Amino acid sequence: MRAPKLIGxxxxxxxxxxxxxxxxxxxxxxxxxxxxxxxxxxxxEPAAGGDQITLTISFWDPNYEPGFQAAIDLFEQANPNxxxxxxxxxxxxxxxxxxxxxxxxxxxxxxxxxxxxxPTYAANGALLPLTGLFDTSNYPQATIDIVTWDGEVYGVPNxxxxxxxxxxxxxxxxxxVEYPTAGWTWDDFKNAVAKTTGxxxxxxxxxxxxxxxxxxxxTILQAGGYLFTQTDNGFGTQGAxxxxxxxxxxxxxxxxxxxxxxxxxxxxxxxxxxKLAMFWDGSWGAKxxxxxxxxxxxxxxxxxxxxxxxHCVLNGISxxxxxxxxxxxxxxxxxxxxxxxxxxxxxxxxxxxIPSYNGTQQAWVDALPSMDAQVLIDAAAxxxxxxxxxxxxMGYGTIEGDAxxxxxxxxxxxxxxxxxxxxxxxxxxxxx
Amino acid sequence: MSQSTEGGRGAATRAPxxxxxxxxxxxxxxxxxxxxxxxxxxxxxxxxxxxxxxxxPFVRTVWLSFLQRGPFGGYKYIxxxxxxxxxxxxxxxxxxxxxxxxxxxxxxxxxxxxxVIATLLNTKGLRGKSVYxxxxxxxxxxLPAVVGMVWRxxxxxxxxxLNQLLGIFGLSGRSWVSDPKTIIPAVAVVAIWxxxxxxxxxxxxxxxxxxxxxxxxxxxxxAGRVKTFLHVTLPLLSPTLFLVTVMGVIGCxxxxxxxxxxxxxxxVQTNPAGKAATTIMTxxxxxxxxxxxxxxxxxxxxxxxxxxxxxxxxxxxxxxxxVHYE
Numbered sequence: 001m002r003a004p005k006l007i008g009x010x011x012x013x014x015x016x017x018x019x020x021x022x023x024x025x026x027x028x029x030x031x032x033x034x035x036x037x038x039x040x041x042x043x044x045e046p047a048a049g050g051d052q053i054t055l056t057i058s059f060w061d062p063n064y065e066p067g068f069q070a071a072i073d074l075f076e077q078a079n080p081n082x083x084x085x086x087x088x089x090x091x092x093x094x095x096x097x098x099x100x101x102x103x104x105x106x107x108x109x110x111x112x113x114x115x116x117x118x119p120t121y122a123a124n125g126a127l128l129p130l131t132g133l134f135d136t137s138n139y140p141q142a143t144i145d146i147v148t149w150d151g152e153v154y155g156v157p158n159x160x161x162x163x164x165x166x167x168x169x170x171x172x173x174x175x176x177v178e179y180p181t182a183g184w185t186w187d188d189f190k191n192a193v194a195k196t197t198g199x200x201x202x203x204x205x206x207x208x209x210x211x212x213x214x215x216x217x218x219t220i221l222q223a224g225g226y227l228f229t230q231t232d233n234g235f236g237t238q239g240a241x242x243x244x245x246x247x248x249x250x251x252x253x254x255x256x257x258x259x260x261x262x263x264x265x266x267x268x269x270x271x272x273x274x275k276l277a278m279f280w281d282g283s284w285g286a287k288x289x290x291x292x293x294x295x296x297x298x299x300x301x302x303x304x305x306x307x308x309x310x311h312c313v314l315n316g317i318s319x320x321x322x323x324x325x326x327x328x329x330x331x332x333x334x335x336x337x338x339x340x341x342x343x344x345x346x347x348x349x350x351x352x353x354i355p356s357y358n359g360t361q362q363a364w365v366d367a368l369p370s371m372d373a374q375v376l377i378d379a380a381a382x383x384x385x386x387x388x389x390x391x392x393x394m395g396y397g398t399i400e401g402d403a404x405x406x407x408x409x410x411x412x413x414x415x416x417x418x419x420x421x422x423x424x425x426x427x428x429x430x431x432x
Numbered sequence: 433m434s435q436s437t438e439g440g441r442g443a444a445t446r447a448p449x450x451x452x453x454x455x456x457x458x459x460x461x462x463x464x465x466x467x468x469x470x471x472x473x474x475x476x477x478x479x480x481x482x483x484x485x486x487x488x489p490f491v492r493t494v495w496l497s498f499l500q501r502g503p504f505g506g507y508k509y510i511x512x513x514x515x516x517x518x519x520x521x522x523x524x525x526x527x528x529x530x531x532x533x534x535x536x537x538x539x540x541x542x543x544x545x546x547x548v549i550a551t552l553l554n555t556k557g558l559r560g561k562s563v564y565x566x567x568x569x570x571x572x573x574x575l576p577a578v579v580g581m582v583w584r585x586x587x588x589x590x591x592x593x594l595n596q597l598l599g600i601f602g603l604s605g606r607s608w609v610s611d612p613k614t615i616i617p618a619v620a621v622v623a624i625w626x627x628x629x630x631x632x633x634x635x636x637x638x639x640x641x642x643x644x645x646x647x648x649x650x651x652x653x654x655a656g657r658v659k660t661f662l663h664v665t666l667p668l669l670s671p672t673l674f675l676v677t678v679m680g681v682i683g684c685x686x687x688x689x690x691x692x693x694x695x696x697x698x699x700v701q702t703n704p705a706g707k708a709a710t711t712i713m714t715x716x717x718x719x720x721x722x723x724x725x726x727x728x729x730x731x732x733x734x735x736x737x738x739x740x741x742x743x744x745x746x747x748x749x750x751x752x753x754x755v756h757y758e
Binding site for chain 1: 584589696707
C-alpha cells in the first residue's frame, strides 16, 4: 500500500549521523514505546477474575481511525471489563516500532499485519496462532493465505485491496476505442494504449510505473510466471520476462511516460488530471480518482486476460496477536472481533477500505457510485496472494528494486536483467 | 523585587553591597554559595543531556558495529565482520563518498556567496536592511522537508517552473532530480539557497565586530571598495569564515534529507538518478532503516565520523595559513 512518506522524511531530517545510528537500537533498552509500555504496566497488576484489563491495538493509517474506533466501542460495550486503547503509529515508524517492542518483550497486544511483513513475524514466533477461533470460509481465500504459516492461521482478515485498470472514458471516446470490459485481453489493452496516446496534447495511453503490486506483479502472473515459492523465485521465467516487457515496450514506443517523468510526477496525479488514458492502481485509489478533476469520466475495469489468466495480486490487512500479550484470550477475542461481520459492516460505511468479511462490501461499492467498483471486489475471488519471499529479513530489498529501476529506466533489458536478478535473489534465498 | 531579594541574601551571606566593591573582589570560598557543588547544579542538566543524547548513543554505536541484529532485536557478536564487509564493499562506500564530495564542492560555494551578500548588507545607510535579512533567513526557518518538496516541484521535468522559465529563453530543460547527470548540482543549489541565511547571519556578526577605524584608515589611504574588501574585511573576517567553513563541511558530509525528499521520499529507490546520488548518509539509511542492518549501518556511521574528524583536524592545521586572529 502506498503510505505517506512525508512524515518519515521530516523525522529523518532531524536525525544526526551518530545519534541516528543507535536510535533503533536504544529503543529496545530504554522506554520509548509509550502506548505499549503503559498498557503492560497496567496489566502487570494481578489480574483476578472480573478485574479491569486494558488491551492495546495499533494500525498505521490515520484514515482508518474513526472506523476502527467505532468498532472498538462496540467491542468495549460487549466486554465491559476490557478497555481498548487504539493508537495510530505513523507508517514510517510502524514496523520498526512493532519489531523493536516485541524484541524487548513488550508491544501492542493486537496489531495490524500485511502480507510482505507477515513471514518475518511468523517465522520468528512473534505471533499467537488463531486457528479454529474463527471461520476462515467467511473471507476470500487469498486473505487467509497471506496470514497462514506452516498450516496455522495467525491473522484475522480485516480489509483487503485488489488491483484494477482505471480508465478515462472521455479519452476513450475521443480515440473511438471501446471501453474495457470483463474478458478483455492484453492485445485489447495494448491496442487501447496505442490509440489513446497523443489523443490530446501530452496524453499517454498508460504509465509503466515500476511499482510491483500495481503493475508488473500482476502481469507476471497473467503471463504465466510466478514470483516466489518457499524455496525459489520465478523472476527469471519467461512469464516474468513477458510480464515486465509489456510495460517496458510501452516506454520504448512512447506510449508511457519515461521513468524520469513518472518519478517527477506521481502517475496517479497525471491520471486524475486527464493526462493518462489508463492507470493500473489499487482499490485504495478508487475514492481519490472518483474525486479527481476527471472524476466524472473515470471508471474501473478488471484485469485483462494474459496468456495464462487475468489474476491480480491481493494484499490484505489482518489483525494479529502479539505473543507477549499478558491477556492472550482477550487479545484473541479483540482480533477476531475486528474481522467480524459486525465490525466489517461498520468499517465499510466509512468507505476507506474493502472489508474482508464476505458479503459486507456493498457499502464500500455504494460509496463509489460513479464507477463500477464491484469489479475490484470480484477480483478477490481469483486473486493471488501478494507474493512474498520466503524470508525477507536480509538483503533482498535492493536487489529487486535496483534491477527494476534499471529495467524501467531502460538502461537494462528485461530478457537479460530479469534472469540476473533471479540469480541474485536465489543466492540470498539459498543462503538462509 | 530585586531590592528585597538582594537585601535578604546580603544579610544571610554577608555579600558586599552592590556598588561598594567590584564583583571580582568578592572573597571566594566563603558561604554555601561558593561550594563547588553548586557548579554541578548548573552544569548537571547539560551533562545529563550530553550523556543521554551523545555519549551513550556513541558508545552504543561503537558496540553495535561489532554486532549483527536479528529481526526482533536479538543481537549477535560478529567481531570485525561488519568492518570487513565495509572494506570488501568499499566500491559502494567510495562511490557514495565521491557523490558526497561532488555535492560538497558545489554546496560550499554558498560560503563565498554568503560573504559577499553579508558585506553588501553591512553597507552603511542601506535601506530596508531587516527586510533583506528576513528574506535571506526565511529558508532557514523552513522545514528542510518542505524546502525539498517545493524545489522538487520547481525541478519537475514536465510541469516545473524552472523548465517553463528556460522555455521563455528557448532552452529545453530536463527532469532535474530524476536525471543522473543533474541530480547532484540540482540538490546542491538548493542547499546553497537554504543555508545562505545562517551563513549570512554569522558573517554579519563577524563583519560588525570589525572596528570602524580600520575602514576610515583604509579610505584615507585611498583604498577603493574592492581593495578594502580584500585587504581589510576578508582578513579580519577570516576567523568567522573558518567557523562557517568547518560547520559547512560537516553539514555537507552528513547530507541526507534534501536528497531523500527531492528524489521522491519513499519512491527514492525507483528514481533512475538514485544510483548516481547515493551519499554516505543515504547508504547508512538504506542499510539501517531500509534493511534493518543496524550493525552494518553503525559501521558506516563510524567510518563517516572518522572521515569528518580527519577533515576537521586538517582544516584546523590549514587555518594557520589563512586565518588571522587579531
